[in-house]
Amino acid sequence: MNQHGGEASAPRLSIHTPADLDQDDPQVMQVGLLGPLTLRRAGQMITPSAPKLRQVLSLLVLQANSVTRVDQLVEELWEESPPPSALTTVQTYIYQLRKLLKLSDKASGGRGDDTPVLLSHPGGYILQLRSLLDIDAYLFEQLAERGRQGLLSGQVTVAADTLRVALGLWRGSVLEGVSTGPLLYAQVARLAERRRTVLGLRIEADLQLGRHQEITGELASLVSAEPTREDFSAKLMLALYRCGRRADALQVYQRIRTTLVEELGLDPATELQRLHQLMLAADPSLDAPSGPAPVVRAPVTAGSRPPAVTPAQLPAEIPDFVGRSAELGEFERTLPEVDGAGLRVVNLVGRPGIGKSTFAVHAARAVRDRFPDGQLYVDLSGTPSTRDVLVGFLTALGADEVPASAGEAALMFRSWTADRRLLVVLDDCTSREQMHQLLPGGPGCTVVITSRNPIGGLPGAVHVKLPVLTPAESVQLLTAVVGESRVEREPAAALELVELADRLPLALRAVAAKLAARPGWQLSRMVGRLSDERHRLEELCYGGFDVLGRLAEAYQLLTARQRWVFRRLAAASEQPLTINQISELVSMGRQSVEAVVDELVDADLVEERQTRFDEPQHVVPGLIRLVGLSGTLSSPWWSTDKQGTADA
Numbered sequence: 001m002n003q004h005g006g007e008a009s010a011p012r013l014s015i016h017t018p019a020d021l022d023q024d025d026p027q028v029m030q031v032g033l034l035g036p037l038t039l040r041r042a043g044q045m046i047t048p049s050a051p052k053l054r055q056v057l058s059l060l061v062l063q064a065n066s067v068t069r070v071d072q073l074v075e076e077l078w079e080e081s082p083p084p085s086a087l088t089t090v091q092t093y094i095y096q097l098r099k100l101l102k103l104s105d106k107a108s109g110g111r112g113d114d115t116p117v118l119l120s121h122p123g124g125y126i127l128q129l130r131s132l133l134d135i136d137a138y139l140f141e142q143l144a145e146r147g148r149q150g151l152l153s154g155q156v157t158v159a160a161d162t163l164r165v166a167l168g169l170w171r172g173s174v175l176e177g178v179s180t181g182p183l184l185y186a187q188v189a190r191l192a193e194r195r196r197t198v199l200g201l202r203i204e205a206d207l208q209l210g211r212h213q214e215i216t217g218e219l220a221s222l223v224s225a226e227p228t229r230e231d232f233s234a235k236l237m238l239a240l241y242r243c244g245r246r247a248d249a250l251q252v253y254q255r256i257r258t259t260l261v262e263e264l265g266l267d268p269a270t271e272l273q274r275l276h277q278l279m280l281a282a283d284p285s286l287d288a289p290s291g292p293a294p295v296v297r298a299p300v301t302a303g304s305r306p307p308a309v310t311p312a313q314l315p316a317e318i319p320d321f322v323g324r325s326a327e328l329g330e331f332e333r334t335l336p337e338v339d340g341a342g343l344r345v346v347n348l349v350g351r352p353g354i355g356k357s358t359f360a361v362h363a364a365r366a367v368r369d370r371f372p373d374g375q376l377y378v379d380l381s382g383t384p385s386t387r388d389v390l391v392g393f394l395t396a397l398g399a400d401e402v403p404a405s406a407g408e409a410a411l412m413f414r415s416w417t418a419d420r421r422l423l424v425v426l427d428d429c430t431s432r433e434q435m436h437q438l439l440p441g442g443p444g445c446t447v448v449i450t451s452r453n454p455i456g457g458l459p460g461a462v463h464v465k466l467p468v469l470t471p472a473e474s475v476q477l478l479t480a481v482v483g484e485s486r487v488e489r490e491p492a493a494a495l496e497l498v499e500l501a502d503r504l505p506l507a508l509r510a511v512a513a514k515l516a517a518r519p520g521w522q523l524s525r526m527v528g529r530l531s532d533e534r535h536r537l538e539e540l541c542y543g544g545f546d547v548l549g550r551l552a553e554a555y556q557l558l559t560a561r562q563r564w565v566f567r568r569l570a571a572a573s574e575q576p577l578t579i580n581q582i583s584e585l586v587s588m589g590r591q592s593v594e595a596v597v598d599e600l601v602d603a604d605l606v607e608e609r610q611t612r613f614d615e616p617q618h619v620v621p622g623l624i625r626l627v628g629l630s631g632t633l634s635s636p637w638w639s640t641d642k643q644g645t646a647d648a
Helices: 051-062 070-078 086-107 136-152 156-168 182-208 212-225 230-242 246-264 270-280 325-334 356-366 386-397 406-417 432-437 471-482 484-489 491-500 505-517 523-530 533-539 547-556 560-571 579-586 590-602 622-628 637-644
Strands: 029-032 038-041 067-069 118-121 124-127 344-349 375-379 423-427 446-451 462-465 607-609 617-619
Touching: 029 136, 051 070, 051 086, 051 124, 051 182, 067 070, 070 086, 070 124, 070 182, 086 118, 136 156, 136 182, 136 386, 156 182, 182 212, 182 230, 182 547, 212 230, 230 246, 230 270, 246 270, 325 344, 325 356, 325 462, 344 356, 356 375, 356 423, 356 446, 375 386, 386 406, 386 432, 406 432, 471 484, 471 491, 471 505, 484 491, 484 523, 491 523, 505 523, 505 533, 505 547, 523 533, 533 547, 533 622, 547 622, 560 579, 560 590, 560 622, 579 590, 590 607
Parallel strands: 344 446, 344 462, 375 423, 423 446
Antiparallel strands: 029 038, 067 124, 118 124, 607 617
8 A cells, every 4th residue: 555545456547648649740630728729730839820710620629530510610600690601711711721731741841641631521521630639628538537437446546646637638728718609618618617527536536545634725725716616615624624623624614604605595515514513523434544445356357257346336316306206117117027137228318408317317226226236337428438438347346457449348348247237327328339338248237328319229228208397396396496485485486487497407407596596586587587588598507507508519419401400490489380391391302301300309309299180290399499599591401511511
């Protein structure tokens, strides 16, 4: 064991940063987003200075090795008011970027080949990089996920070192000095929040390693910068307590309690109050650890029987979960009644903000006693590599070494789970190929997958589609956050409020959080603010609950054809339409319209309503409709596609 109480036998994770690469290699193009924008190729700094060019480059980098559509570039640069020359101007920017990259190649002595790095593609462009790890933001997310998995599996020293390297990649604010439109702004906000989360994990690892003396100053600065952030205050309290400064720790609690009451009208969270009570009682459980015991594991190979390690990786339960009794019952009925009944896969689907992740965790915790060999969990929204996910799973199960290839690691995972009853939760899955490699091999295992669209190709899979909450459940959720007395005083306003939020859990939480932060507001005041459709989505972005961002992200994933139909359908008011009516509206054939509408229904962006005698009718739900109304296509999808394929 090392001097910090680390694990003597824990395997260290190899970390490769941009500094490890041959900086003079003409095929290496490194991009820095975590601070001022930087672009380096063949050892030369070639960052463009023109504001619009920097904006285009930033969006291409964030979607490197995949298609950045022309309409995305137009939306980023001009939002809802593109000039008539928008497409031509975008082509000019692409031409200038290609010229810049070619000049850098010539300056390097012509050592590179003629392979273009900025490719044309039907409907858009692809910035081709040798490796996504050449982008500091992507490298940060990979290291952050690796550190998180290490922390979950008990490799605390490795986790702390990995998280520290990840945070060391930051040179300032994301895309500092770059103008940001709606697409870049969403990415900047996401990365900034991710950094705060990773910082919290690194501090947690340091506390587990007994480094409380070293981090008190850093925590004090963080608390001073964000005085209402309870997790940092809790960590500062614990660090001070372990330094023998109990009085100072209690003062931290009094300060945040006063701040929360005066600024937000809230009491500290239950966890923080409990920590305060434990400190008052000098509870021994708060004492600094003497050091975690060394992790002793028997040597294993891909075919050996795993040691007895029981992971429990499910995230914490939220205290105000409401409703979903029918869906919970359906979920439990899908589970095998006896051992050996075969691998069971449950695919939870639904529109953005419907609460798929929350439901998955709640449902999994309710049945965890049926899986005595453990529960594995991974959030795939950060697009971790398949092998990195398998490394986390196998390490949690007791493995010391994992094969270098994802295919071999998948085989090892199946071998290790062949005789176990495991519950595996794959949250926010987008790739069927990746998902297949993450399936366990045991016939007594169950896999829960959350995704926006149903994932096909899963033999025996059960798809559970989450609807919006009922009016009663929605009011119950509102009451749990804002308080029973306020809802009882204005029951009619409460009902109107939840309907304006579409009874969508994410939107309801945004409304409730804003009302909780403003105890003097009447519910009817919030009703008035939400009644204006022009600003409703903006009102529903509060306290980390970003309804607009989540819905807009789903819209960005649509193809040009899907967007055309979606926007025209959204603009057709809230009147349900048949396929024939939609076909006339969008000037497309019935068969083509049916295919597109089916895709939109699968994505839960369009509701299909069955009628008793006539053919089904289709309508865009309220909040999603507002996303479609945020702009209108000036030309049909086929016109955009044709112009977008023009080589700049």
